[in-house]
Amino acid sequence: MGILEVKGINKRFGGLQALGDVNLSVQENTVHAIIGPNGAGKSTLLNVLVGKLIPDSGSVMFDGKSVLGLKPFEITQMGISRVFQTPEIFINLTVMENVLIPCFAKRDGAYRLHALESFASEKDMIEQAEKMLEEVNMLDKRHMIASSMSRGDKRRLEMAMCLVQEPRLLLLDEPTAGMARADTENTIQLLKDIRTQRGITMAIIEHDMNVVFSLADRITVLAQGMPLVEDTPDKIKNHPKVREAYLGEAQV
Amino acid sequence: MDALLIQVLNGLDKGAAYALIALGLTLIFGTLGVVNFAHGALFMIGAFCAVTMQRILNISTSVIDETQTDFLGNPLKIETPVIQNWFGPEMGAAIQDWSVPLSVILVVPVMFFVGYAMERGLIKHFYKRPHADQILVTFGLAIVIGELIKAFYGANPIQTPAPAALSGTIDFGTWFGFEAGAVLYPAWRLVYFLFAGAVIAAVFAFLQFTTFGMVVRAGMADRETVGLLGIDIDKRFTLMFGLAAAVAGLAGMMYTPILSPHYNIGMDFLVLSFVVVVVGGMGSLPGAVLAGFMLGILQSFASMNEVKAIIPGIDQIIIYLVAIIILLTRPRGLMGRKGVMED
Amino acid sequence: MLGLNSHDLKMFIVIAILTLAAPILLNPFPDASALGESFNAGYPALMQRFVIFGILVIGFNLLFGLTGYLSFGHAAFLGIGSYAAVWMFKLLSYNIVPAILLSVIVAGLVSVVIGYVSLRRSGIYFSILTLAFAQMMYAIAYSDLLGRMFGITVTNGETGLQVYNDDPQILMSAGDPTVPHLFGITMNGSSTWNVGGWSFIFQNGYYLSAIFMIAAFYLSIRIFRSPFGLMLRAIKSNQTRMHYTGLNTKPYMLAAFVISGMYAGLAGGLLSAMDPLTGAERMFWTASGEIVVMSILGGVGTLIGPVLGAGLIKYLENIVSKINDGILHNWFAFMPDWLDNLLVTIIHPFIGKGWHLTLGLLFMAVVIFLPGGLVEGGQRIGRLFRRKKSTDAANGATKPAE
Numbered sequence: 001m002g003i004l005e006v007k008g009i010n011k012r013f014g015g016l017q018a019l020g021d022v023n024l025s026v027q028e029n030t031v032h033a034i035i036g037p038n039g040a041g042k043s044t045l046l047n048v049l050v051g052k053l054i055p056d057s058g059s060v061m062f063d064g065k066s067v068l069g070l071k072p073f074e075i076t077q078m079g080i081s082r083v084f085q086t087p088e089i090f091i092n093l094t095v096m097e098n099v100l101i102p103c104f105a106k107r108d109g110a111y112r113l114h115a116l117e118s119f120a121s122e123k124d125m126i127e128q129a130e131k132m133l134e135e136v137n138m139l140d141k142r143h144m145i146a147s148s149m150s151r152g153d154k155r156r157l158e159m160a161m162c163l164v165q166e167p168r169l170l171l172l173d174e175p176t177a178g179m180a181r182a183d184t185e186n187t188i189q190l191l192k193d194i195r196t197q198r199g200i201t202m203a204i205i206e207h208d209m210n211v212v213f214s215l216a217d218r219i220t221v222l223a224q225g226m227p228l229v230e231d232t233p234d235k236i237k238n239h240p241k242v243r244e245a246y247l248g249e250a251q252v
Numbered sequence: 253m254d255a256l257l258i259q260v261l262n263g264l265d266k267g268a269a270y271a272l273i274a275l276g277l278t279l280i281f282g283t284l285g286v287v288n289f290a291h292g293a294l295f296m297i298g299a300f301c302a303v304t305m306q307r308i309l310n311i312s313t314s315v316i317d318e319t320q321t322d323f324l325g326n327p328l329k330i331e332t333p334v335i336q337n338w339f340g341p342e343m344g345a346a347i348q349d350w351s352v353p354l355s356v357i358l359v360v361p362v363m364f365f366v367g368y369a370m371e372r373g374l375i376k377h378f379y380k381r382p383h384a385d386q387i388l389v390t391f392g393l394a395i396v397i398g399e400l401i402k403a404f405y406g407a408n409p410i411q412t413p414a415p416a417a418l419s420g421t422i423d424f425g426t427w428f429g430f431e432a433g434a435v436l437y438p439a440w441r442l443v444y445f446l447f448a449g450a451v452i453a454a455v456f457a458f459l460q461f462t463t464f465g466m467v468v469r470a471g472m473a474d475r476e477t478v479g480l481l482g483i484d485i486d487k488r489f490t491l492m493f494g495l496a497a498a499v500a501g502l503a504g505m506m507y508t509p510i511l512s513p514h515y516n517i518g519m520d521f522l523v524l525s526f527v528v529v530v531v532g533g534m535g536s537l538p539g540a541v542l543a544g545f546m547l548g549i550l551q552s553f554a555s556m557n558e559v560k561a562i563i564p565g566i567d568q569i570i571i572y573l574v575a576i577i578i579l580l581t582r583p584r585g586l587m588g589r590k591g592v593m594e595d
Numbered sequence: 596m597l598g599l600n601s602h603d604l605k606m607f608i609v610i611a612i613l614t615l616a617a618p619i620l621l622n623p624f625p626d627a628s629a630l631g632e633s634f635n636a637g638y639p640a641l642m643q644r645f646v647i648f649g650i651l652v653i654g655f656n657l658l659f660g661l662t663g664y665l666s667f668g669h670a671a672f673l674g675i676g677s678y679a680a681v682w683m684f685k686l687l688s689y690n691i692v693p694a695i696l697l698s699v700i701v702a703g704l705v706s707v708v709i710g711y712v713s714l715r716r717s718g719i720y721f722s723i724l725t726l727a728f729a730q731m732m733y734a735i736a737y738s739d740l741l742g743r744m745f746g747i748t749v750t751n752g753e754t755g756l757q758v759y760n761d762d763p764q765i766l767m768s769a770g771d772p773t774v775p776h777l778f779g780i781t782m783n784g785s786s787t788w789n790v791g792g793w794s795f796i797f798q799n800g801y802y803l804s805a806i807f808m809i810a811a812f813y814l815s816i817r818i819f820r821s822p823f824g825l826m827l828r829a830i831k832s833n834q835t836r837m838h839y840t841g842l843n844t845k846p847y848m849l850a851a852f853v854i855s856g857m858y859a860g861l862a863g864g865l866l867s868a869m870d871p872l873t874g875a876e877r878m879f880w881t882a883s884g885e886i887v888v889m890s891i892l893g894g895v896g897t898l899i900g901p902v903l904g905a906g907l908i909k910y911l912e913n914i915v916s917k918i919n920d921g922i923l924h925n926w927f928a929f930m931p932d933w934l935d936n937l938l939v940t941i942i943h944p945f946i947g948k949g950w951h952l953t954l955g956l957l958f959m960a961v962v963i964f965l966p967g968g969l970v971e972g973g974q975r976i977g978r979l980f981r982r983k984k985s986t987d988a989a990n991g992a993t994k995p996a997e
Contacts, residue, residue: 050839076841088839090832093825101829102840104822110843113850115823116814118598122822165841287719377963383719384665388891389962391884395955403944403952523730523880530723565740572731579716579724 001064003028003201004049004169009058011044011225018044019055020225026169031195031202033212036222042205045222046173049203050082051075063168073110081167085174087154089161091147095138098146099129099160106165132164136190152183159190163198170194172204176211188214213237254430258437259552265441265510267548268448269295272503273525274532274540275455276496282472282535283489286375287383289390291500292522293397297366298359298501299513300401303410305355309335309348350415352508359501367497371490394519402515409512414440419509440509447506451499452541458495459537468492472535527575533588543586547571603816606899610812614805617642618795625792629925633917636910639785639798644909646801646808647865652889652901653808653815654858658851659887660896661824663831664714667722668729669886671709672702672856674736674878676863678749681756684871688766689758689775691782691803695864702860703853710852714845717834729883736875755874775868777803782868800869807865808902811858816898818854827851888958894970903969908954915953918946 006024010017019041026032036042047053049060051072060067067075076082090098103125108114119126133139136156141149146157155175162170175191176184188211194200195215206212212219212233219236221228229239236242273295280288312331320328336344347354374393378386413419421436459465467488504513511517528547532539553559555567578585599607613620622637624630636642655669676698683694713724735741735750742749750756758764775782782800789795818824826847829837837844867873876882885908893904920939923946927935945953965972 071843072838073841073843076839082839084835088833088836090829090836092832093828097825097829100822101825101837101842104826105841110841111846113823113846115821115850115854116817117821117823118817119820119822120598125822161836161840374963381966384663384722385962385966387665387667387719387722388887389959391887392955392959392962395884395951396959399949399952399955400944403949519880523726526723527727530720534719564743565734565738568734568738569731569740572727572734575727576712576724579720580712583716583720 002026003063004203005059005061006045006049007059007061009045009048009055009060011041011048011053011055017225019048022058022222022225022227024220024227024230026201026203027218028201029199030217031191031204031215033204033206033216033219034222035206035209035212035219036228039224040222041225042222043173044225046082046171046205049075049171050080076105076165077110079166079168081162081165081170083155083158083162083170083172083175085177087151087158089146089154089158091145093146094142095133095144095146095149095157096129096142098157099132099164100125102161102165103128103132129164132160135163136160151179152186155179155183155187156190159194163194163200166198168201170200170202172202172206174206175204176206176208184208184211187211191215254435255556257430257435259556260549261435261437261441262555263549263552264445264545265448265507265548266551267545268445269503269507269521269544270525270528270548271541271544272448272451273500273521274528274544275452275537276500277525277529278532278535278537278540279455279492279496279499281529282537283468283492284371284375284379286378287386287390288375289387289522290370290393290397291390291496292518292520292525293394294363294366294497294500294518295504295507295521296401296513296515296518297397298363298504299508299517300405300504301359301362301501302352302355302412302505302508303405303513305358306348306351306412309333309351309354311335313337349417352412352414352505355505356502359505360498363498363501364494366501367494368490370497371493375493376490394522398515398518405515407515409514411512412508414443414509418443444506444510448503451502455495455499456537464488464491524571527571529585531575531578531585533585536585536587539585539587547574550574597813599816599820603820603898607813607816610899610902611809614646614809615802617645617805618797618801622793622795626794627792633914633922636913637795639783639796639801641909641913642801643798643804643865643869645906646804647862647869648889648905648909649808649902650804650811650865651859651862652886652893652905653811654855654862655886656890656895656897656901657815657818657827657858658855659890660901661819661827661831662848662851664717664848664852665722665887666713666725666852666855666883667880667887668709668725668727668732668883669855669859670880670882671729671732671878672706672859673863673866673882674732674873674875675705676702676860677867677873677877678736678756678863679860680864680867681758681871681873684758684764684775684867685756685762686765688764689772689871690766691775691777691864691868694775694868695861698864698867699857699860702863703857706853706856706860707849710849710856714848714852726880726883729878730880733875733878733880736878750875753875755872757872775800775871804865804869807861811861812898812902819898823847823850888954890968891958891966892961892968894968897968897970900968900970907969911957912950912954915946915950916948 002025004024004026006022009019009022011019022041022045024032024034024045034042034045044053048055049067051067051070051074054069062075062078062080065078067078067080090101107125130139130142133142136159138153138156138160141153146154149157172191176187179187191202192215195202204212204215216233218230219233220230221236221242228241229236231239273291276294277288277291280286280291310333312333314329314331317328317330322328333344333348335347338344339347370393374389375386378389418439420439422439422442423432423436426432459469471489504517524547528543529540531547532541532543551567551570554570559566597604597607618637620637621642622631622635624635626635651669651673655666659665679698679701680691680694683697687693709725709728713721713728716724737753739748739750739752742751772779772781777799780799782803783798785796785798787794787796826842830844830847834844863877866877889904889908890901891904892908893902894900920943923939923942924935927938930938943949961968967974
């Protein structure tokens with residue numbers, strides 16, 4: 001029984017079958033990659049997992065509980081964090097504030113009116129945020145406004161914002177899309193560190209095969225909204241159907 | 253049955269005015285992505301063009317006739333409008349009588365110019381700014397235009413009658429087999445409705461059948477892509493702004509015999525027209541027209557005495573109530589597209 | 596101290612002192628002088644407006660400044676507060692305590708309802724929804740639709756609501772003042788201090804409002820600097836990330852909306868306490884627009900901006916409306932007649948009754964050139980000086996090498 005169990009998901013947009021009978025089982029402490037050519041339904045699947053889209057049929061269970069019909073913030077509260085293709089951070093706030101917000105969210109739940117409290121009385125939260133920043137080597141940048149950082153740093157900050165909540169499952173949507181080679185390598189290293197140091201389960205959607213094969217324990221290949229095959233990286237590399245449907249064009 | 257017909261008819265002219273303003277608002281929003289709080293002011297400028305035309309046509313020369321005296325015993329001053337000197341008394345008087353429809357020769361160029369100047373001079377700089385800034389700057393402009401009108405024309409409503417031939421009533425009921433006198437309808441209101449219909453049809457035809465219109469429609473759907481085709485879309489959008497201004501101006505000009513214009517008329521109509529746009533669906537031209545007529549007629553029904561006896565004053569709040577309900581149940585409005593101003 | 600950091604504390608103390616000393620500071624010119632007649636602002640009726648509108652705009656800024664949600668119908672809460680307070684005067688007594696309490700509570704309750712509905716949409720839709728609500732409330736108040744529905748008086752329509760002799764006033768006893776008072780201290784009571792050509796008026800009503808404004812300002816600093824304030828700024832910055840951080844934005848927004856509505860209710864209650872009558876025009880959209888103008892002019896999202904904006908607009912309104920052609924001719928008397936007349940003709944539309952024209956132009960200018968308002972303007976000037984100083988310093992440093 002995996003930590004995330006997706007069974008028989010269907011989703012249609014008008015006449016287009018975006019997802020057809022998709023099954024997915026992500027085991028705890030693994031990195032599970034979902035790959036497929038453009039329009040294969042990867043993003044749709046991700047949006048179903050985080051509650052942004054509701055599928056026509058099927059079930060999504062996280063840790064034995066259904067997440068269907070829950071709002072994104074409720075799903076996040078259950079322990080699923082999401083990293084976006086372009087880093088979604090609070091660009092007009094400082095780095096420190098960016099990390100403080102998820103700290104409060106983790107402690108206080110979805111909402112708490114602490115309108116008259118001051119940060120001086122929130123030493124725990126500040127310590128927690130500073131510790132997190134130290135781990136991602138950004139403590140010296142904590143007073144910087146987030147918008148003035150490089151793209152790589154923004155990605156790192158977003159990751160810190162997710163990690164500080166100690167999620168049980170991290171969903172990554174093409175975390176290296178549009179990155180320079182060096183930034184990509186850094187991100188791969190960052191993800192590897194997260195995995196070895198924290199043992200967080202990850203589901204990753206990725207185009208870059210280099211990233212996929214250096215991280216993934218298992219790979220699911222989607223094509224035209226259908227799961228084509230699911231297996232280990234080695235087997236996937238040599239799978240004839242996959243080569244035909246996907247890798248043939250990408251030339252790994 | 254005839255009572256219902258009267259209410260529908262009463263709603264048509266107001267609905268037509270809402271529809272025309274909302275159409276312009278939607279065009280501007282759809283093409284330029286700008287929320288124009290000064291659009292009501294354009295309606296008002298159109299209305300005051302009619303006032304100006306009336307004044308121009310009434311410019312008179314005065315001759316003092318020593319042989320006659322007025323009731324105070326002073327020599328009689330005979331004022332003759334210049335226009336009557338030019339075209340002869342009968343023709344001149346007829347031209348004066350038709351001043352409102354004739355204002356069209358003033359309204360169209362003035363409104364195109366105002367629209368053009370507004371877009372190039374002000375709105376252009378706000379494309380990249382947040383919607384809140386656009387609202388604020390056009391709101392400021394609306395105040396300024398309103399106050400300028402007040403400074404030049406005073407604060408009181410100014411009478412601008414319809415031509416005598418069109419200021420009577422039509423026994424509308426007889427056309428549909430009702431008794432004579434059952435459904436009396438002011439002729440000018442019917443004219444307004446027909447005029448509005450013609451303008452709306454012209455705008456739609458223009459967008460549908462000209463290449464210019466095609467580009468604009470494509471731009472409304474996806475601005476960036478059209479920009480990539482190498483079409484100078486900004487220039488066309490500027491013209492679009494002029495067109496929207498002209499539509500609002502015409503709507504205002506023709507409305508003057510129904511409601512004497514004053515400097516606040518723009519804002520009164522703007523608030524309602526915004527509600528109309530939102531109900532119709534931001535960015536949907538047919539939605540704007542449909543919602544305009546719908547809300548106009550609804551308002552007219554709500555002002556029936558039978559309805560007011562149950563809920564007093566419902567006519568004053570019905571539009572807002574409907575807007576709130578529609579926004580909550582159909583967030584995109586009646587015919588709104590997905591993804592327009594969703595966040 | 597007071598839970599503020601040293602920078603905020605300094606600002607707070609400066610504002611508090613300026614507010615309390617306003618009756619003196621705002622009367623820089625002798626009363627009888629020409630300058631004094633045009634530019635002095637230290638009389639109670641005007642100063643009350645400074646601080647009461649200050650409260651209103653501080654509250655508005657908690658919503659618009661922190662969350663970026665532009666409410667175009669905030670005057671509705673001001674009006675509700677005013678009506679509630681006058682009703683307390685009519686029913687209970689002229690004591691302002693129940694009046695102000697009720698005005699805050701009623702405005703708070705109504706803002707829960709309006710906020711709950713309006714906040715289901717964002718962006719321009721939110722602005723239009725709040726505008727629609729406010730216009731609806733205006734229509735209800737102006738024609739007293741509520742009253743007509745139940746056959747009683749609620750807002751008293753066009754006439755406006757005021758206290759009449761035959762009102763119940765059940766808590767009134769024989770010796771009580773017949774004007775609004777705080778346990779016997781009348782709001783319009785004042786003491787005057789005559790020094791030289793000056794007479795400074797210290798009015799009870801002004802000081803009550805001033806204390807409320809100082810408290811409101813203190814509260815707003817605390818909210819700005821609290822984790823709650825941080826969450827609101829985060830909503831303005833990125834709602835998507837907010838959702839995927841496990842936070843529910845709705846209650847945060849609603850709390851901000853209601854707090855802001857209660858500030859407006861307090862301001863409305865105070866307006867009635869200063870002068871126990873009110874009318875629907877306080878709720879008209881132009882009044883809402885004016886709130887927006889004040890906060891933009893001062894500087895949206897800054898702490899001190901709203902206070903500056905409210906003060907400046909009310910001050911300008913006062914002097915610009917007072918100036919007339921005669922005063923202008925006096926000012927320009929030293930010029931040749933043709934120039935004098937020309938200038939007066941040019942300026943004429945902007946003064947006296949033309950105040951709104953000036954206001955509109957000023958507003959546009961600020962939005963176009965100075966979106967951050969006066970605070971940003973001040974910062975720019977400050978930077979300019981500092982840069983100059985630092986280049987001076989740099990020059991100074993290089994000099995010895997010569």
